[in-house]
Amino acid sequence: MQMFQATIEQSLTLFFGIIVFVTALVQTTNEWNKHELEDNVTKVLLILMAVGCIEAIGATLGFLGHGGG
Amino acid sequence: MAVAAGALHHEHGGGHQEPSDALYEEIRSHRLLGFTLFLISDCILFSAFIFAYLYLRNTIDHWPPPGIAGPDLLFGALNSIVLFGSGATMHFALDNWKHGNTKVFYRWLGLTLFLGTWFLLGQGYEYSLLYYEQHATWAGSIFGASFFTLTGLHGFHVFVGLVYLSILGWQTKQGIYTQKRFFGLTAGTLYWHFVDVIWVFLFFLFYIF
Numbered sequence: 699m700q701m702f703q704a705t706i707e708q709s710l711t712l713f714f715g716i717i718v719f720v721t722a723l724v725q726t727t728n729e730w731n732k733h734e735l736e737d738n739v740t741k742v743l744l745i746l747m748a749v750g751c752i753e754a755i756g757a758t759l760g761f762l763g764h765g766g767g
Numbered sequence: 768m769a770v771a772a773g774a775l776h777h778e779h780g781g782g783h784q785e786p787s788d789a790l791y792e793e794i795r796s797h798r799l800l801g802f803t804l805f806l807i808s809d810c811i812l813f814s815a816f817i818f819a820y821l822y823l824r825n826t827i828d829h830w831p832p833p834g835i836a837g838p839d840l841l842f843g844a845l846n847s848i849v850l851f852g853s854g855a856t857m858h859f860a861l862d863n864w865k866h867g868n869t870k871v872f873y874r875w876l877g878l879t880l881f882l883g884t885w886f887l888l889g890q891g892y893e894y895s896l897l898y899y900e901q902h903a904t905w906a907g908s909i910f911g912a913s914f915f916t917l918t919g920l921h922g923f924h925v926f927v928g929l930v931y932l933s934i935l936g937w938q939t940k941q942g943i944y945t946q947k948r949f950f951g952l953t954a955g956t957l958y959w960h961f962v963d964v965i966w967v968f969l970f971f972l973f974y975i976f
Binding site for chain 1: 796799800803806840841842843844845847848849851852854855858953956957960961963964966967970971974975
């Protein structure tokens with residue numbers, strides 16, 4: 699049961715993680731040529747969001763973290 | 768300043784005349800600067816707690832302390848993606864508002880609220896696992912104190928964000944924002960992205976590091 703739950707969690711994280719990562723990058727690219735304060739803040743926040751996706755995907759694939767509890 | 772505040776009141780349903788475009792832009796830039804400073808001050812708040820956590824963590828040899836396995840990495844990763852996903856949906860919501868797609872805006876805003884609520888419920892589930900299975904409590908260990916304080920503070924921000932976005936949704940229904948004047952929605956989106964980004968650091972510190 700736990701193995702099944704872990705597999706489901708991994709699959710969902712990978713699937714949605716890649717989607718959100720790509721979305722964050724595409725939106726950053728779209729914002730790139732805008733230079734208002736809000737655009738610059740948004741760019742930084744979107745890039746950090748993409749980093750967060752890499753963290754979550756890396757943790758799911760076992761590259762990051764200690765395997766959890 | 769008083770002029771700016773008065774003009775702002777008019778913009779937000781004061782029932783009088785709208786400010787001119789030039790005055791609105793000036794007010795908007797001041798409000799944006801103020802909101803950015805608020806986000807920076809919130810960063811400092813989180814930084815203080817994070818450095819306290821790192822200091823405490825450095826004082827003991829084994830982390831997490833014996834008897835506590837720590838939070839579930841896989842579940843934490845999934846919950847993180849849920850929150851990051853809500854950041855993306857809020858971004859789409861604002862984009863659609865800018866382009867006049869009001870119906871689509873409400874769909875993305877609704878999805879954002881749904882994902883934010885999902886994240887909070889997930890955090891509650893995680894707390895229950897830590898409490899009932901690992902007997903981690905706020906007062907029981909440095910781990911419990913740090914984890915519940917920092918993630919609790921973040922969870923409170925998420926909750927405030929959900930209330931904030933709900934109010935924004937209600938305000939749009941009231942016609943307070945237009946396709947040209949929608950600073951509240953911009954601020955709400957920035958706040959929601961900020962909440963996402965704080966979690967990037969917390970996820971790293973508690974689940975990966």
